Amino acid sequence: MFRSSSARTAADSAANAPIPDSGEVPALSVPEQIVEIVSDSGEGAQTAGQIFGTVCAKMGNGLWTVEIIPAEIEPPARSRAGASGIRIRFGTKPVASMGDQADLVVAFNEQVLYSRIDQGALRPGTLLLIDDKWSASDDPKTREAYQKALEDFHIAGYIVREIPIHAETHELTDNPQRGKNMWVVGLLCALYSRDLDLAKREVQLLFQRKRKGEDVIALNHKLLDAGHAWAVEHIDARFEVPSETHSEPMVVMNGNAAIALGAMAAGIEVCSMYPITPATSASHYLAADFHHAGGIVHQAEDEIAAVGFAIGASFAGKTALTITSGPGMALKSEFLGLSVMAEVPLVVVDVQRGGPATGLPTKVEQGDLLSSVFGQPGDAPKVVMAPSSHEECFHFMVTARKLAESFRTPVFVLSDANLATAQACLPRPNVSEEWLSPPIDQSPWKEGAPAYGWDPETGISRRPIPGQPGGAFVLTGLAHDEYSHIAYESSINQRAMNMRSRKFAALQTALKPPEIYGEEEGDLLVVGWGSTRGAIEEAVDRIRRDGHRVGSVCLRFLSPLEPGLDEIFRRYRRVMTVEINYSDDVADLGRAGERRYSQLAWLLRATTLVDVDCWSRVPGQPLPPQMIEEALRSRLEGAESCTD
Amino acid sequence: MYGLKTDWIDESIPRYYTFEDYEGATARWCSGCGDHGVLTAVQRLCRDEQLPPEKTVFVSGIGCASRFPHYVKAYGFHGLHGRALPVACGVRARRPDLHVFVATGDGDCCSIGTAHWIHAIRYNMKMVVMLLDNNVYGLTKNQTSPTSKKGSSSNTHPGGSLLDPINPIQASLGIANASFIAQTVDWNPAHLFATLAAAHRHPGFAFVRILQRCPHFKSGLFESMMNDPSQVLLMTHPDGIEVDAAVKKQFENQREHDPSDLAEARALADSQDGTPIGLFYRNDSADRYDAFTVEGIATSRDTKLRALETQLDRYQI
Numbered sequence: 025m026f027r028s029s030s031a032r033t034a035a036d037s038a039a040n041a042p043i044p045d046s047g048e049v050p051a052l053s054v055p056e057q058i059v060e061i062v063s064d065s066g067e068g069a070q071t072a073g074q075i076f077g078t079v080c081a082k083m084g085n086g087l088w089t090v091e092i093i094p095a096e097i098e099p100p101a102r103s104r105a106g107a108s109g110i111r112i113r114f115g116t117k118p119v120a121s122m123g124d125q126a127d128l129v130v131a132f133n134e135q136v137l138y139s140r141i142d143q144g145a146l147r148p149g150t151l152l153l154i155d156d157k158w159s160a161s162d163d164p165k166t167r168e169a170y171q172k173a174l175e176d177f178h179i180a181g182y183i184v185r186e187i188p189i190h191a192e193t194h195e196l197t198d199n200p201q202r203g204k205n206m207w208v209v210g211l212l213c214a215l216y217s218r219d220l221d222l223a224k225r226e227v228q229l230l231f232q233r234k235r236k237g238e239d240v241i242a243l244n245h246k247l248l249d250a251g252h253a254w255a256v257e258h259i260d261a262r263f264e265v266p267s268e269t270h271s272e273p274m275v276v277m278n279g280n281a282a283i284a285l286g287a288m289a290a291g292i293e294v295c296s297m298y299p300i301t302p303a304t305s306a307s308h309y310l311a312a313d314f315h316h317a318g319g320i321v322h323q324a325e326d327e328i329a330a331v332g333f334a335i336g337a338s339f340a341g342k343t344a345l346t347i348t349s350g351p352g353m354a355l356k357s358e359f360l361g362l363s364v365m366a367e368v369p370l371v372v373v374d375v376q377r378g379g380p381a382t383g384l385p386t387k388v389e390q391g392d393l394l395s396s397v398f399g400q401p402g403d404a405p406k407v408v409m410a411p412s413s414h415e416e417c418f419h420f421m422v423t424a425r426k427l428a429e430s431f432r433t434p435v436f437v438l439s440d441a442n443l444a445t446a447q448a449c450l451p452r453p454n455v456s457e458e459w460l461s462p463p464i465d466q467s468p469w470k471e472g473a474p475a476y477g478w479d480p481e482t483g484i485s486r487r488p489i490p491g492q493p494g495g496a497f498v499l500t501g502l503a504h505d506e507y508s509h510i511a512y513e514s515s516i517n518q519r520a521m522n523m524r525s526r527k528f529a530a531l532q533t534a535l536k537p538p539e540i541y542g543e544e545e546g547d548l549l550v551v552g553w554g555s556t557r558g559a560i561e562e563a564v565d566r567i568r569r570d571g572h573r574v575g576s577v578c579l580r581f582l583s584p585l586e587p588g589l590d591e592i593f594r595r596y597r598r599v600m601t602v603e604i605n606y607s608d609d610v611a612d613l614g615r616a617g618e619r620r621y622s623q624l625a626w627l628l629r630a631t632t633l634v635d636v637d638c639w640s641r642v643p644g645q646p647l648p649p650q651m652i653e654e655a656l657r658s659r660l661e662g663a664e665s666c667t668d
Numbered sequence: 669m670y671g672l673k674t675d676w677i678d679e680s681i682p683r684y685y686t687f688e689d690y691e692g693a694t695a696r697w698c699s700g701c702g703d704h705g706v707l708t709a710v711q712r713l714c715r716d717e718q719l720p721p722e723k724t725v726f727v728s729g730i731g732c733a734s735r736f737p738h739y740v741k742a743y744g745f746h747g748l749h750g751r752a753l754p755v756a757c758g759v760r761a762r763r764p765d766l767h768v769f770v771a772t773g774d775g776d777c778c779s780i781g782t783a784h785w786i787h788a789i790r791y792n793m794k795m796v797v798m799l800l801d802n803n804v805y806g807l808t809k810n811q812t813s814p815t816s817k818k819g820s821s822s823n824t825h826p827g828g829s830l831l832d833p834i835n836p837i838q839a840s841l842g843i844a845n846a847s848f849i850a851q852t853v854d855w856n857p858a859h860l861f862a863t864l865a866a867a868h869r870h871p872g873f874a875f876v877r878i879l880q881r882c883p884h885f886k887s888g889l890f891e892s893m894m895n896d897p898s899q900v901l902l903m904t905h906p907d908g909i910e911v912d913a914a915v916k917k918q919f920e921n922q923r924e925h926d927p928s929d930l931a932e933a934r935a936l937a938d939s940q941d942g943t944p945i946g947l948f949y950r951n952d953s954a955d956r957y958d959a960f961t962v963e964g965i966a967t968s969r970d971t972k973l974r975a976l977e978t979q980l981d982r983y984q985i
Contacts, residue, residue, distance in 0.1 A: 317971070
């Protein structure tokens with residue numbers, strides 16, 4: 025049931041090789057690898073993975089990491105639900121998704137591996153390197169559980185190797201729990217022929233940022249050396265993931281950092297927020313460094329105040345941003361409606377997580393699309409964009425700010441927990457001075473000119489800001505005319521709604537139809553949005569290799585939609601969306617007409633009148649390419665046999 | 669000033685703003701509503717202080733009192749129910765050159781917007797906040813407000829409200845970093861004006877509760893206090909609200925209260941012998957959050973660019 029690949033074969037054979045003996049071991053060349061480090065919470069697996077991933081990227085590999093996060097801050101040790109860690113996928117070519125099953129997993133205890141099995145992260149042949157500490161536990165129950173797990177793993181076809189992570193780390197530090205991660209980085213550097221000096225530099229930078237002393241850095245360097253030396257002596261497998269030289273300067277960061285830097289590059293001055301997972305880290309990056317660029321982070325008393333503060337700053341002529349996640353969007357909704365009604369420019373980042381209500385706070389979902397587009401009472405059109413990569417996380421912030429001001433509107437940027445926490449490579453942005461220009465047309469306001477001088481064609485108007493003589497007006501959330509006077513006459517509301525709607529028709533005329541990936545016409549078109557792009561394109565590649573005529577598009581604009589969709593859709597026999605949100609499977613229902621579609625599918629069906637199908641899942645993790653591939657194959661088969 | 673046009677003035681001569689320069693739309697409050705008097709006092713304050721209309725911002729929420737910005741000729745923000753204060757803080761954050769006034773009501777401030785009220789006092793950003801407290805929801809037609817007296821009947825509590833009201837002064841005095849808490853009444857223009865003027869001069873968040881008549885739904889609520897000024901306790905002090913002798917003479921019931929004495933302020937807020945007016949508490953040296961929010965407002969584009977490149981260097985591989 026698993027696809028074979030050269031990477032897999034190589035890992036399997038290397039793992040089966042005899043272990044001891046030292047000396048130069050020839051490295052097996054593989055196109056990509058998926059490595060996981062899993063542990064109890066607080067054992068530094070994520071830090072280790074980030075360092076190892078950065079080293080791979082620095083050596084020229086494509087990179088994508090995925091954080092494995094338990095729901096609690098301190099879940100019980102050695103519990104299946106407490107699995108914390110990181111997946112590092114690196115390859116010769118650029119990597120744009122988390123991929124399928126892991127090739128190699130380093131585990132600090134055996135119990136956390138069960139949750140990875142439950143998540144479908146392992147396959148027969150996956151090499152497991154497990155800390156042997158638990159085999160000598162004082163607690164007979166722990167010893168028993170450990171042995172039982174090893175048997176389970178063996179039966180399931182994983183290749184198990186016990187390694188003395190704890191014992192070796194203990195040689196160097198009294199607190200091995202805090203040093204194991206670095207020892208493992210050293211080990212991985214040996215296995216994958218990575219430059220240990222690069223790892224040392226990353227470790228140094230990390231601890232300098234945390235304001236730790238030289239002694240801490242020296243100890244961690246020793247741990248790296250020790251892990252490396254142990255692997256050289258005891259493991260005779262070496263892999264090489266060849267790298268291609270980058271043609272331009274590259275940076276490595278996660279999506280939330282890209283959003284934070286994008287906000288700085290966009291000339292935003294005020295980030296007003298309330299803590300919420302998984303959005304908060306974007307504000308952390310800004311809180312640490314925003315002041316160097318003259319900006320501030322305001323931690324408000326609640327989500328409502330956060331957006332209100334941003335709207336107040338924007339009304340006063342400052343560029344403002346609020347960053348949140350689904351529950352925060354729900355709380356902000358009334359203010360977002362005001363921002364539409366009173367045409368106050370505002371950038372809103374929604375780092376989506378599972379919903380509704382508290383949902384899956386640390387896990388990915390693309391569940392806020394329809395509530396973003398339609399979530400306010402009345403007609404509240406606004407711009408909704410979704411970055412599909414880290415590069416877009418950065419640049420969409422600049423675009424969002426420009427659109428917000430040009431169209432006097434809120435602009436929602438829908439990221440998600442997958443982009444937020446995944447580290448990836450992107451070309452270093454060439455920052456333009458023009459992005460930082462002040463938001464307001466500074467020329468004098470013509471006395472008596474209306475505050476909403478709507479252009480009849482585009483609905484666009486210039487706005488006065490406090491401080492401009494002659495421009496004084498009273499912004500109101502009540503229906504109003506172009507002078508912002510309260511609409512006491514019945515025709516005013518119709519016209520004002522029309523003017524506010526027209527802006528988005530005007531914006532749509534400035535957009536291009538989306539680019540098609542794969543076949544320009546054929547059997548099946550897959551439509552996605554946001555962070556699923558990389559996985560969808562991988563699945564499309566695999567299916568095309570079998571001769572199927574399949575293409576995909578990724579929509580960056582969800583409101584207004586990019587133009588030309590119905591024309592594109594008509595070139596394919598079937599059109600379907602792939603999303604991380606809920607939809608009914610047709611097979612579960614008595615009648616197709618009762619089916620509840622995934623969110624983009626609803627939107628596309630309504631706007632194009634094409635019978636757009638969908639496949640969506642809410643597993644609380646990114647969709648692996650293989651799952652998508654299987655879904656697409658079943659649709660193609662269904663189309664051929666016409667049973668669907 | 670009737671008939672005098674001011675547009676002959678050359679821009680090199682500072683313009684003198686007249687009372688009329690602050691007149692916005694015609695106020696649509698009921699006749700006899702206490703809000704009219706507050707509006708006049710504020711317009712007079714703007715004129716006396718010569719606040720440039722374009723540099724003055726009135727922010728409000730929703731309710732009768734929140735119509736206030738429409739009636740002043742200045743920049744205004746008539747936003748959402750309960751949310752005037754976050755908006756006002758946002759306006760203030762990066763614009764120390766603006767004069768910010770907030771008009772809010774007892775429902776707006778002490779019910780739906782309570783969280784913001786508490787935190788705005790703690791932020792202590794420079795602005796004047798007027799709580800126009802008429803003990804009732806007027807715009808939505810006579811519902812119980814958090815400051816309605818226990819037992820008072822309304823459309824939501826026809827048999828009388830069930831609980832004791834919130835005391836906005838006592839609540840405000842309980843908040844860390846409070847810096848200016850005063851109380852006045854709409855029917856004494858001199859005291860009202862003096863209180864607002866002191867609030868405007870205060871270097872921080874000046875919270876003024878104004879007891880305000882609602883003849884439509886709370887007819888007679890303050891009548892006995894108006895007819896018998898001895899029911900009012902005038903707080904006096906050189907550091908408090910300055911009123912001239914003629915005004916003082918109206919109040920036989922007076923008490924000197926040092927506004928730096930927080931414990932006494934709290935005792936007075938619960939006073940059973942007369943409704944105190946004047947300044948309860950003042951602390952000019954309380955921390956100001958706007959001292960933080962204005963940081964970096966003059967950052968040059970070059971500095972921003974350099975900061976950004978330094979950040980990108982950190983992530984470069």
